[in-house]
Amino acid sequence: MTEWVNAEVIDIINWTDSLFSLRINAPIANFIAGQFTKLSLNVNGKRISRAYSYVNAPSQKLLEFYVINIPDGKFTPKLLKLKPEDNLMIAKEASGFFIIKAIPKCDNLWMLATGTAIGPYLSILQQRDGLERFKNIILVHAVRYIKDLSYLLLMEELKEIYQGKLHIQTIISREKKHGHLHGRIPCLIKNNLLEETIGISINNDNSNHIMLCGNPQMIVDTQKLLQESRNMYKNMRDKPGHITTENYW
Ligand SMILES: Cc1cc2nc3c(=O)[nH]c(=O)nc-3n(C[C@H](O)[C@H](O)[C@H](O)COP(=O)(O)OP(=O)(O)OC[C@H]3O[C@@H](n4cnc5c(N)ncnc54)[C@H](O)[C@@H]3O)c2cc1C
Ligand SMILES: NC(=O)c1ccc[n+]([C@@H]2O[C@H](COP(=O)([O-])OP(=O)(O)OC[C@H]3O[C@@H](n4cnc5c(N)ncnc54)[C@H](OP(=O)(O)O)[C@@H]3O)[C@@H](O)[C@H]2O)c1
Structure with a gap:
C-alpha cells in the first residue's frame, strides 16, 4: 500500500505551452537519483495518481518534476492548473531501478532520453554519486522542436562541472537547427552519426x-x-547486459 504525504506547490515553470516543471515541498523518505515517485490529486471526487521521475538530486530540498501536458490526459491538465501554495499528494517512498548502482562495469555510459525523460539523468548528474568509475558520460536529449530543450542550460552547466567527462548532445526531429543533430535516436545510431559526433563508438566489448x-x-x-x-x-x-531501460508509458 502506498503511503501518501501532503505536498505544497512552491513554483511552476512554464517552459512552453505544454512543458512545465513543478517544484514542491514534501516530507518524503530518502530516494536514489534516477528513481520515480507518484503524484496524486482529487479529480471530481476521484483520486488519480501518476508516476513522475525526480529531476532534483536527493540532496536538494525542493522536489522537482518535468512534465508534458497531455491535453486529453486525465491527470496532467489538472497538474498544470496548480498554483503556488496549492496542495497535492506524493508517495512517501520512491520506486525503480533506473539507478547508477544497477549499471555494470563500463567506461562509457550513454544516457539517452526522449522528451521529459531527461529528468532522471539530471537527478543522477546533479547528485554525482557513483559516477567516478566512468571515463565518459554521454547525455543525449531527443525532442521534437528546439523549444522543447527546457533543461539545455542546466545540461551545459553540468558539462562544465564534469570537466570533460560529460558530453552533451541534442537531437531535434521536426526542424533542422545548426548545432543539433536531426532525426531520431535509433536512426542516428544506425547511420553512426551520433557516435561520429561524440567521437566514441558503441560496441559490445563491455566498455x-x-x-x-x-x-x-x-x-x-x-x-x-x-x-x-x-x-x-x-x-x-x-x-548483466549492455542496455538498461525505463518506459514512461
Ligand atoms: C516510471 C515512469 C516515470 C514517469 N515519469 C514522467 C515524468 O517525469 N514526466 C512526465 O511528463 N511523465 C512521466 N511519466 C508518465 C506519467 O506517469 C503519465 O502517464 C503522464 O503524465 C500522462 O498522464 P495523463 O493522465 O495526463 O495522460 P493519460 O490519460 O494517462 O495519457 C497517456 C498517454 O499520453 C502519452 N504520454 C504519457 N506520458 C508521456 C510523456 N512523459 N511524454 C510523452 N508522452 C507521454 C502517451 O501517449 C500515453 O499513452 C512517467 C511514467 C512512468 C511509468
Ligand atoms: N512536443 C510538443 O511540442 C508537444 C506540444 C503539445 C502536445 N504534445 C503532446 O505531448 C506528447 C508527447 O510529446 P513529446 O514531444 O514530449 O514526446 P514524444 O512524442 O515521445 O517525442 C519526443 C522525441 O522522441 C521521438 N520519438 C518518437 N517515437 C520514437 C521512436 N519510435 N523512436 C525514436 N524516437 C522517437 C520524437 O521524434 P518524432 O518527432 O519523429 O516523433 C521526438 O524527437 C504527445 O502526445 C504530443 O502530442 C507535444
Missing part, C-alpha cells in the same frame, strides 16, 4: 552501457537495433 528512458517505442526500436547490429542485450539483475 559501453546504454541507458534508454522515455518513449516506449523509441526503447523498443533502439534495443532491437543494438541487439541486431551490435550484439548488445538487456541488462537484468541476474544476467
Whole structure:
C-alpha cells in the first residue's frame, strides 16, 4: 500500500505551452537519483495518481518534476492548473531501478532520453554519486522542436562541472537547427552519426552501457537495433547486459 504525504506547490515553470516543471515541498523518505515517485490529486471526487521521475538530486530540498501536458490526459491538465501554495499528494517512498548502482562495469555510459525523460539523468548528474568509475558520460536529449530543450542550460552547466567527462548532445526531429543533430535516436545510431559526433563508438566489448528512458517505442526500436547490429542485450539483475531501460508509458 502506498503511503501518501501532503505536498505544497512552491513554483511552476512554464517552459512552453505544454512543458512545465513543478517544484514542491514534501516530507518524503530518502530516494536514489534516477528513481520515480507518484503524484496524486482529487479529480471530481476521484483520486488519480501518476508516476513522475525526480529531476532534483536527493540532496536538494525542493522536489522537482518535468512534465508534458497531455491535453486529453486525465491527470496532467489538472497538474498544470496548480498554483503556488496549492496542495497535492506524493508517495512517501520512491520506486525503480533506473539507478547508477544497477549499471555494470563500463567506461562509457550513454544516457539517452526522449522528451521529459531527461529528468532522471539530471537527478543522477546533479547528485554525482557513483559516477567516478566512468571515463565518459554521454547525455543525449531527443525532442521534437528546439523549444522543447527546457533543461539545455542546466545540461551545459553540468558539462562544465564534469570537466570533460560529460558530453552533451541534442537531437531535434521536426526542424533542422545548426548545432543539433536531426532525426531520431535509433536512426542516428544506425547511420553512426551520433557516435561520429561524440567521437566514441558503441560496441559490445563491455566498455559501453546504454541507458534508454522515455518513449516506449523509441526503447523498443533502439534495443532491437543494438541487439541486431551490435550484439548488445538487456541488462537484468541476474544476467548483466549492455542496455538498461525505463518506459514512461
Ligand atoms: C516510471 C515512469 C516515470 C514517469 N515519469 C514522467 C515524468 O517525469 N514526466 C512526465 O511528463 N511523465 C512521466 N511519466 C508518465 C506519467 O506517469 C503519465 O502517464 C503522464 O503524465 C500522462 O498522464 P495523463 O493522465 O495526463 O495522460 P493519460 O490519460 O494517462 O495519457 C497517456 C498517454 O499520453 C502519452 N504520454 C504519457 N506520458 C508521456 C510523456 N512523459 N511524454 C510523452 N508522452 C507521454 C502517451 O501517449 C500515453 O499513452 C512517467 C511514467 C512512468 C511509468
Ligand atoms: N512536443 C510538443 O511540442 C508537444 C506540444 C503539445 C502536445 N504534445 C503532446 O505531448 C506528447 C508527447 O510529446 P513529446 O514531444 O514530449 O514526446 P514524444 O512524442 O515521445 O517525442 C519526443 C522525441 O522522441 C521521438 N520519438 C518518437 N517515437 C520514437 C521512436 N519510435 N523512436 C525514436 N524516437 C522517437 C520524437 O521524434 P518524432 O518527432 O519523429 O516523433 C521526438 O524527437 C504527445 O502526445 C504530443 O502530442 C507535444
